[in-house]
Amino acid sequence: MADRREALKIIGAIGTTCAFPFASGELYGQHQHPAPGKQAEIGKPQFFTAAEFAVISRVADLIIPATETPGAVGAGVPSYIDLVVQTNEQHQTVFRAGVKFLDASAGGSFVSLTEDKQIALLLPLSDAVDRGELNSAGEKFFRAMKSMTADGYYTSKIGMSDELGYHGGTVLAEYPNCEIPEH
Amino acid sequence: MAIKTYDVVVVGSGAGGGVLSAHLARAGVDVAVVEGGPKVNTRTDFNTHAMPYEFANRHIPTMKAGKPGFDSERSRGVGGKTMLWNAVAWRLSERDFKGRTFEGAGEDWPIGYKDMTPYYDRIEREVGVCGNLDHLEDLPDGIFLPPVPMKCSDVMIQRGAAKLGLKIIHVRKSTLSRATPARPACHFCGNCMAGCDVAAKYNSADVHMNPALKTGHLEIFPNSIVREVVVSNENRVTGVRFLDRTTLKEGEVRGRSVVVACACVQSIALLMMSKSALYPSGLGNSSGQLGKHFVPHMTGGVDVFLKPLIGKKLTADEGFLDHAYLPSFMHSRKRDYARSFGAQFGYQNRRSVGWARQIPGFGKDYKQAIKDKYPSYLTFSPYGEKLPDARNFVDLDYEKKDSFGLPLARRHVVWTDNDMKIFHDMQNWSKEILLQAGGEILSVSKEPNTNHELGGCRMGNDPRTSVLNAYCQSHDVKNLFVVDGSVFPSASEKNPTHTIMALAARTAEHIADRLKKGEM
Numbered sequence: 253m254a255d256r257r258e259a260l261k262i263i264g265a266i267g268t269t270c271a272f273p274f275a276s277g278e279l280y281g282q283h284q285h286p287a288p289g290k291q292a293e294i295g296k297p298q299f300f301t302a303a304e305f306a307v308i309s310r311v312a313d314l315i316i317p318a319t320e321t322p323g324a325v326g327a328g329v330p331s332y333i334d335l336v337v338q339t340n341e342q343h344q345t346v347f348r349a350g351v352k353f354l355d356a357s358a359g360g361s362f363v364s365l366t367e368d369k370q371i372a373l374l375l376p377l378s379d380a381v382d383r384g385e386l387n388s389a390g391e392k393f394f395r396a397m398k399s400m401t402a403d404g405y406y407t408s409k410i411g412m413s414d415e416l417g418y419h420g421g422t423v424l425a426e427y428p429n430c431e432i433p434e435h
Numbered sequence: 436m437a438i439k440t441y442d443v444v445v446v447g448s449g450a451g452g453g454v455l456s457a458h459l460a461r462a463g464v465d466v467a468v469v470e471g472g473p474k475v476n477t478r479t480d481f482n483t484h485a486m487p488y489e490f491a492n493r494h495i496p497t498m499k500a501g502k503p504g505f506d507s508e509r510s511r512g513v514g515g516k517t518m519l520w521n522a523v524a525w526r527l528s529e530r531d532f533k534g535r536t537f538e539g540a541g542e543d544w545p546i547g548y549k550d551m552t553p554y555y556d557r558i559e560r561e562v563g564v565c566g567n568l569d570h571l572e573d574l575p576d577g578i579f580l581p582p583v584p585m586k587c588s589d590v591m592i593q594r595g596a597a598k599l600g601l602k603i604i605h606v607r608k609s610t611l612s613r614a615t616p617a618r619p620a621c622h623f624c625g626n627c628m629a630g631c632d633v634a635a636k637y638n639s640a641d642v643h644m645n646p647a648l649k650t651g652h653l654e655i656f657p658n659s660i661v662r663e664v665v666v667s668n669e670n671r672v673t674g675v676r677f678l679d680r681t682t683l684k685e686g687e688v689r690g691r692s693v694v695v696a697c698a699c700v701q702s703i704a705l706l707m708m709s710k711s712a713l714y715p716s717g718l719g720n721s722s723g724q725l726g727k728h729f730v731p732h733m734t735g736g737v738d739v740f741l742k743p744l745i746g747k748k749l750t751a752d753e754g755f756l757d758h759a760y761l762p763s764f765m766h767s768r769k770r771d772y773a774r775s776f777g778a779q780f781g782y783q784n785r786r787s788v789g790w791a792r793q794i795p796g797f798g799k800d801y802k803q804a805i806k807d808k809y810p811s812y813l814t815f816s817p818y819g820e821k822l823p824d825a826r827n828f829v830d831l832d833y834e835k836k837d838s839f840g841l842p843l844a845r846r847h848v849v850w851t852d853n854d855m856k857i858f859h860d861m862q863n864w865s866k867e868i869l870l871q872a873g874g875e876i877l878s879v880s881k882e883p884n885t886n887h888e889l890g891g892c893r894m895g896n897d898p899r900t901s902v903l904n905a906y907c908q909s910h911d912v913k914n915l916f917v918v919d920g921s922v923f924p925s926a927s928e929k930n931p932t933h934t935i936m937a938l939a940a941r942t943a944e945h946i947a948d949r950l951k952k953g954e955m
Contacts, residue, residue, distance in 0.1 A: 319799060331581045355688070399792045402791035402792050403788075403792070422623075422625070427758075430589075
């Protein structure tokens with residue numbers, strides 16, 4: 253539930269509210285928007301150490317890799333994660349523990365593994381998260397990491413406009429009739 | 436200089452206060468509207484067309500920087516929640532007003548559909564409501580502008596519902612589908628609840644209050660947070676005391692009558708804060724009913740992908756959010772609970788992709804799955820009626836104060852057997868309709884949520900069991916009125932704002948008549 257709530261808060265902040273099934277405390281105007289954080293400089297983390305940031309960046313790019321469009325790193329997602337984590341102690345604990353877990357599982361350095369080995373390390377975490385399991389530091393980290401990567405990527409210009417094709421604010425003189433065949 | 440005494444002091448400027456104050460001013464009554472937030476310029480203050488990536492933390496603020504109001508507090512600003520609403524406009528039916536008579540459950544209103552018809556008519560003429568004439572027993576037709584075509588996803592859901600014998604209709608909204616001399620038609624930019632920058636969507640400031648300022652009978656006190664309605668030893672209210680929003684300086688506005696219209700829970704809180712020797716538990720609360728029988732709507736959404744739209748090209752189809760509606764249909768069916776539900780759907784906007792978190796896996800396949808599903812995602816939200824029950828109430832927490840030193844309101848909500856039966860039934864029907872429409876269900880809310888706060892200061896004929904009479908007038912204090920969602924004795928399943936506006940029109944007429952007759 254906590255995850256859904258977080259998702260709802262983000263949706264709420266973006267403006268689909270009145271008809272949305274919010275918990276009553278999260279109706280618009282009642283929930284607190286986080287204070288706008290400092291715009292992080294790309295590549296210069298405010299919270300993470302350089303070594304941690306390298307792991308975060310690598311995992312983000314494995315979750316959403318470059319295809320015809322840039323991936324998470326190309327869209328600046330690691331800096332977005334750094335910005336969000338800066339102001340949230342719970343996230344800080346989860347991310348620090350997760351980076352430690354990955355490096356330990358990799359026998360020292362996650363980023364120096366081959367891509368195949370990196371993916372092999374993440375797969376059981378992803379499967380567990382998909383089953384709704386959140387037991388180990390690795391699983392908690394992966395879920396937080398995936399959520400923030402998805403949030404950051406699909407609210408970036410690259411993710412929203414280039415990848416998904418949404419440009420927003422289209423103005424129509426008339427709303428078109430839907431022409432879909434009966435079957 | 437003598438302090439001016441207004442004929443009517445109105446607390447709040449949204450659907451209730453905005454309509455009522457404009458109607459009074461037009462009738463020549465001197466009105467002061469005391470509003471907790473700033474004036475809003477709909478042309479320049481909203482971020483209607485902004486994108487999340489324009490902001491470092493990806494949260495689009497409700498208003499432009501340096502325009503306080505909606506961001507950190509509860510919808511304070513001239514126009515209230517009409518600035519940010521979704522504009523759905525239903526008339527309640529006789530069965531909604533007289534639930535107890537029809538079913539032996541719920542609560543009858545002291546007024547019925549016939550009492551409200553002229554005021555619904557009046558509001559629709561003033562506001563401009565688009566919709567179709569559907570001839571439904573439980574959803575009366577009104578005076579409508581042409582409806583807006585349904586989205587492709589709506590047509591699919593309509594066909595799915597038809598297989599189950601259910602009717603999907605065009606939504607009815609206080610958003611212009613045709614231009615009027617004063618306001619342009621909707622341009623379907625798809626971000627209504629960020630605030631409509633052209634006021635094609637109704638808001639009480641642009642449509643009611645600003646034009647009424649020209650009468651010279653309306654004065655607005657913005658940034659004035661009312662903390663007390665003052666009552667005299669002669670059992671009459673004499674005005675309100677407020678705190679200046681920025682300086683916290685105390686101020687007062689005097690009136691021959693007071694209308695409290697600051698949104699359900701806030702109105703209840705204000706009356707509770709207005710304690711006196713005469714009314715130790717809150718103004719006008721000799722019945723002990725103030726805060727009781729809180730009946731918010733019960734909701735619980737289903738997130739779904741419509742398979743025929745998966746992998747299809749994205750079109751600019753956000754429109755004005757939801758274009759269709761599933762009207763209540765259970766009243767005529769056999770069931771093991773009282774009352775009913777309806778459903779709104781397809782009102783999500785594409786600036787949020789929060790559901791991407793829930794798609795399994797990672798990597799290229801994950802990225803492709805999100806791209807494919809993006810045009811097909813929608814939220815389906817049934818809305819159920821919660822029966823009045825004394826265990827659902829609002830009170831004040833004097834231990835917890837807001838930044839103005841005022842106690843916070845607490846909402847106590849219990850889900851009864853009847854509530855849970857409706858909740859499960861409305862979710863089952865929602866899932867079934869979506870499956871028939873070719874839906875791939877992503878997630879279903881596990882527990883009910885509340886929305887559309889209603890009740891807690893209810894109207895009724897019996898002063899022992901209600902706070903207000905049939906004219907939204909306090910049983911205890913004859914020159915005190917309340918006009919907002921709190922006055923609803925029962926909620927129905929229908930979005931309430933249109934009825935709040937009609938009640939405001941009716942109450943304004945009543946007050947103006949009594950003033951003319953010298954009865955105030």
